[in-house]
């Protein structure tokens with residue numbers, strides 16, 4: 235159990251789609267500084283749970299407490315402003331914006347949280363500032379640009395040389411990196427990553443593992459959905475296993491990997507490469523997760 239105070243506390247979270255209960259009374263805690271991974275067979279309810287936590291979808295039942303406030307059912311922008319940022323399974327970037335501007339969108343979100351709009355004169359003041367650009371505004375812009383470069387540098391030379399290129403011109407892997415960079419620019423208290431290595435090759439996956447390990451070392455709190463079990467094993471303080479919308483196991487990575495209920499869940503789902511139960515039970519889970 236996490237020792238530090240819970241940053242995220244999900245309780246009894248439920249989402250039904252017609253007759254299907256995608257998330258069924260889910261309880262989940264993430265403490266400050268923790269790296270928690272959510273694994274489970276295809277269709278277990280992982281992404282639906284992320285959608286409910288990040289405000290993209292509304293729960294039928296349950297509560298989501300984030301940083302001391304109940305955020306269940308609040309709009310995604312409000313939840314992001316509170317410091318909970320997420321990325322998407324297939325990556326979402328602003329295709330026509332440059333790499334730098336995509337990341338600036340994340341920083342802007344943070345600034346808005348600190349300096350909310352001033353009704354009525356807000357837009358006029360912004361226009362005036364844009365036309366005159368006093369020294370203070372120029373300094374702030376330069377500081378932001380420098381911050382963008384620092385964030386992009388986390389990804390080695392993948393993004394920095396492409397800083398002014400439009401996002402649509404980037405490779406799939408680079409678009410996914412930009413999405414993470416944008417989330418980081420908001421300085422999230424909690425970062426939700428939905429399969430950040432989906433569609434990436436082995437080298438790119440290994441690189442992402444190092445990047446996530448670096449973020450963890452800096453104290454970034456992370457909740458990760460991931461099918462690649464070796465990554466989950468290397469990074470996680472705790473692993474939560476979902477099946478049919480419920481938690482079926484939770485604990486240290488090695489313990490979860492050898493849990494009979496987990497092995498059964500993976501073997502029971504033909505869709506995750508569980509054709510042969512040969513080999514050790516844990517290797518059955520590994521095959522299933524890597525192939526998913």
Ligand SMILES: Nc1ncnc2c1ncn2[C@@H]1O[C@H](COP(=O)(O)OP(=O)(O)OP(=O)(O)O)[C@@H](O)[C@H]1O
Pocket residue numbers: 251254256274275276277278279280281282283
């Ligand atoms: N908008 C929706 N309408 C109807 N059913 C949905 C909807 N979204 C998800 N589901 C169903 O809910 C269940 C859980 O889906 P979800 O995408 O959350 O699973 P997952 O664990 O993220 O799977 P994967 O590992 O394949 O991404 C699935 O049976 C899915 O078909």
